[in-house]
Amino acid sequence: MPGHSDQHDDVDVVDTRDRNRSRARKPRAPAPRSQSGNHYRRRPLLVVVALLVAGWLAFMIWVPFHSWGGVQRINATPAGERPAASKGYDYVLVGSDSREGLTAEQQRQLHTGSTKAAEGKRTDSIILVHVPAGDGKPAMVSLPRDSYVPIPGQGKNKINAAYTLGGPRLLIETIEQATNMRVDGYVEIGFGGFASVVDSLNGVDICVKRAMDDPKAGINLKAGCQSLDGPKALGYVRARYSDPLGDIGRAQRQREFLGAIMHKAISPATVLIPWRYYGFATSAGAGLTVGQDTSLRDVTRVLQAMRSVSSGQGLSLTVPISNPSLSTHVGSAVKWDSQKARQLFNSIKNDEPLTVAPGGSGS
Numbered sequence: 001m002p003g004h005s006d007q008h009d010d011v012d013v014v015d016t017r018d019r020n021r022s023r024a025r026k027p028r029a030p031a032p033r034s035q036s037g038n039h040y041r042r043r044p045l046l047v048v049v050a051l052l053v054a055g056w057l058a059f060m061i062w063v064p065f066h067s068w069g070g071v072q073r074i075n076a077t078p079a080g081e082r083p084a085a086s087k088g089y090d091y092v093l094v095g096s097d098s099r100e101g102l103t104a105e106q107q108r109q110l111h112t113g114s115t116k117a118a119e120g121k122r123t124d125s126i127i128l129v130h131v132p133a134g135d136g137k138p139a140m141v142s143l144p145r146d147s148y149v150p151i152p153g154q155g156k157n158k159i160n161a162a163y164t165l166g167g168p169r170l171l172i173e174t175i176e177q178a179t180n181m182r183v184d185g186y187v188e189i190g191f192g193g194f195a196s197v198v199d200s201l202n203g204v205d206i207c208v209k210r211a212m213d214d215p216k217a218g219i220n221l222k223a224g225c226q227s228l229d230g231p232k233a234l235g236y237v238r239a240r241y242s243d244p245l246g247d248i249g250r251a252q253r254q255r256e257f258l259g260a261i262m263h264k265a266i267s268p269a270t271v272l273i274p275w276r277y278y279g280f281a282t283s284a285g286a287g288l289t290v291g292q293d294t295s296l297r298d299v300t301r302v303l304q305a306m307r308s309v310s311s312g313q314g315l316s317l318t319v320p321i322s323n324p325s326l327s328t329h330v331g332s333a334v335k336w337d338s339q340k341a342r343q344l345f346n347s348i349k350n351d352e353p354l355t356v357a358p359g360g361s362g363s
Contacts, residue, residue, distance in 0.1 A: 056274075059274060060271075060277070063277060063278055063281045063282075064281055064296065064300075065296070066281075066282070066285075067281040067282050067284060067285030067286075068285060068296050069285070070282065070285040070286045071285050071286075071288045071289070071290055072288065072289040072290070073289070073290055073291070073292050074167070074168055074186075074188075074289055074290070074291060074292065075168075075169060075291070075292050076167075076168035076169055076171075076172055076186035076290075076291030076292070076293075076294075077169065077172070077291060077292065077293055078169055078170075078172050078173035078176065079169075082176055082182055083176050083180050083181055083182045084182060085182045085184070086130075086181055086182060086184075086348065086349045086350075086351060087133050087134075087349070087350060087351035088130060088131055088132040088133045088134070088136075088348070088351040089130070089131040089133070089184050089185075089298070089301055090128065090129070090130050090131075090181055090182065090183055090184050090348065090349075091128075091129040091131070091183065091184055091185040091186070091187060091294075091298060091301070091302050092126065092127070092128060092129070092171070092172060092175060092183050092185075092186050092187070093125075093126075093127040093128075093129050093140075093187050093188075093258075093302060094123050094125065094126055094127075094163070094168070094171070094186070094187070094188040094189075095123065095124045095125035095188075095189055095190075095194065095237070095254065096122065096123055096124065096163070096188055096189070096190050096191075097122045097123070097124050097190070097191060122145075122160055122163060122164050123145050123160050123163045123171070124145065124237075124238055124254075125142070125145065125237070125250075125251065125254045126142070126143040126144075126145055126159065126160075126171075126175075127140050127141065127142050127143070127251075127254070127255065127258075128140075128141040128142075128143060128175070128179070128181075128348075129141075129301075129302050129305050129306075130305070130348045130354075131301045131302075131304070131305050132351050132353070133351055134351055134353070135353065136351065136352065136353035136354055137308065137313060137314050137315050137353065137354055138304070138305035138308045138309070138313075138314040138315070139305075139314060139315040139316075139317055139348070139354055140255045140258070140259075140305060140306070140309050140314065140315070140316050140317065141317045141318070141319055141344070141348075142251035142252070142254065142255060142317070142318045142319065143159060143175065143319055144159075144247045144248060144251055144318070144319070144321075144334045145158065145159060145160040145247065146158045146159075146160065146247055146332070146333050146334045147159040147178075147319070147333070147334045147335075147336060148326055148328055148330075148333035148334060148335055148336075149174060149177075149178045149336075150174075150177065150178070151165070151170065151174050152170065152173050152174060152177060156328070157330055158330055158331075158333055159171075159174060159175075159178075161330070162174040168186050168188065168291065172186060172291075179341075179345040180342075180345060180346075180349070181345055181348065181349050184298065185290070185291055185293065185294035185295070185298035185299075185302075186290060186291035186294055187288060187289075187290050187291075187294065187298075187299060187302055188288065188289040188290070189287050189288055189289070190287065190289075191234060192287065193283070193284075193286065193287015193288065194230075194233070194234055194237075194287065195230030195231055195233065195234045196230060196283045196286070196287055197230075197261065197280065197283045197284050197287055198228065198229065198230040198233040198234075198261065199229060199230040199283075200276070200279040200280045200282075200283040200284075201261070201264050201265060201270060201276070201280055202276075203227040203228055203229045203233075204227065204228055204233060204257070204260050204261055204264050205225065205226070205227050205228075205260065205264070206225070206226065206227075206228055206233075206236065206256070206257060206260050207224065207225040207226075208221050208222070208223050208224060208225075208226065208236070209223065210223050211223045212236070212239055212242045212243070213242060214235065214239040214241055214242035216239075216241060217234075217235035217236075217238045217239035217240075217241075217242070218231065218232075218234075218235045219232055219235035219236060219239060219242075221236065233257065236253060236257065237250070237253055237254045237257050238250070239253075246324070247324075247334065248318060248321070248324060248334075251318055252316070252318065255309065255316045256316065258306050258309075259306050259307070259309040259310030259316070260310060261306070262303060262306040262307040262310050263307065263310040263311070265280055265303075266307060315354055317344075319336055319341050319344065320336060320337040320340035320341045320344060321334055321335065321336060321337060322335050322336065322337040322338075323335040
C-alpha cells in the first residue's frame with residue numbers, strides 16, 4: 001500500500017533525527033586533567049624551597065667555622081709530667097680582667113678601671129667544666145679566685161696569682177696539681193668580649209635575687225627578673241662587695257649568667273634570624289682566647305655544658321670549702337675542704353655520674 005509505505009518511511013526519518021538530536025544534546029565528559037602539567041608546575045616551587053633550606057643549612061654550618069678564624073690562640077699547655085687523662089673531657093673556662101682592645105671610653109662605660117690601674121692580667125672567674133663520656137650530667141665547678149693552693153715554683157698563694165705570674169700555662173699547671181686532673185682545653189674571655197656577646201643577643205634575661213648597688217661594678221639593680229645589656233651584665237657577674245657571700249656568691253652568679261647566655265644563644269629568636277646568629281657567633285669568636293691544643297669541638301663541648309646547666313640538665317657547683325676567710329700571708333683566702341674536694345675531683349676524673357658534689361655547693 002503506497003500510503004502505508006510513505007507513513008512508515010516518515011516515522012523512520014523522524015526516529016533517526018531524534019537520535020541525532022539526543023546525541024547532540026548529551027554533554028561530553030570533561031577531558032581528564034593533565035597530572036604531568038601539575039607536576040611540572042609544582043617542581044619549580046619545590047626546587048626553590050630545597051635551595052633555600054640547603055642555603056640556610058650551609059650558612060648555619062659556615063658561620064661557626066668563620067667565627068673560629070677570629071679566635072686568638074695562646075700556649076696554655078704545661079710542660080713536664082701531667083696527670084693521666086680523665087675518662088670524660090675536662091676544660092678550664094676563665095673570665096679575665098683583660099682590657100686589651102678597649103678604648104678609654106669603653107673602659108669608662110664598662111667600669112673596668114684603666115689599663116694602668118690593672119697591674120698584670122688577673123682572672124675574675126675560674127670554672128672547671130666537665131663533660132662526661134658516659135650518661136652522667138655535665139658540670140660547671142667554680143674554683144674561687146682566692147682559693148689558697150700551692151703554685152708550682154711559687155709556694156702557696158691565691159690561685160688567681162698563678163695566672164698573674166705565669167699566664168694560662170701556670171694556671172693550668174696549678175689546677176692540675178691541685179685537682180690531680182688533666183685539663184683537655186683552655187677557653188678565656190675578657191671584659192670587652194663578654195659585654196659584646198651579651199649586646200649581640202640584644203641583652204640577656206636574668207632574675208636578680210636581691211637588689212645590688214655596687215658602684216665599683218657600675219650597677220644598681222633592683223631585685224627581680226630583667227634584661228641586662230653588656231655593661232650591666234659585666235657588672236652583675238663581677239660584683240662582689242654587694243653580695244653577702246662575696247666571691248662565692250659571685251661564682252654562682254657567673255655560672256648562672258653563662259647558662260643564661262647559652263639559653264638565649266640557642267633560642268629560635270637567635271638561631272632563626274641570620275644577622276643575629278651571625279652577630280653572636282662573630283662576637284663570641286672575637287672575644288675568645290683558646291689554648292693552641294683546644295679545638296672547635298672542645299669549645300663546642302664547653303658551650304653544650306653551659307646549655308645543659310641553663311636547662312637544668314647539668315650541675316652548677318662550687319668546689320667544697322672549709323673556710324671562706326682563711327688568714328694567710330697574702331691576705332684573706334679561701335680554703336678548700338681537702339677531703340671532700342678530693343672526692344669530687346676523683347668522681348669527675350673517673351667519669352662517675354654526679355648528682356650533688358660531695359660537700360660542694362650548688363647555685
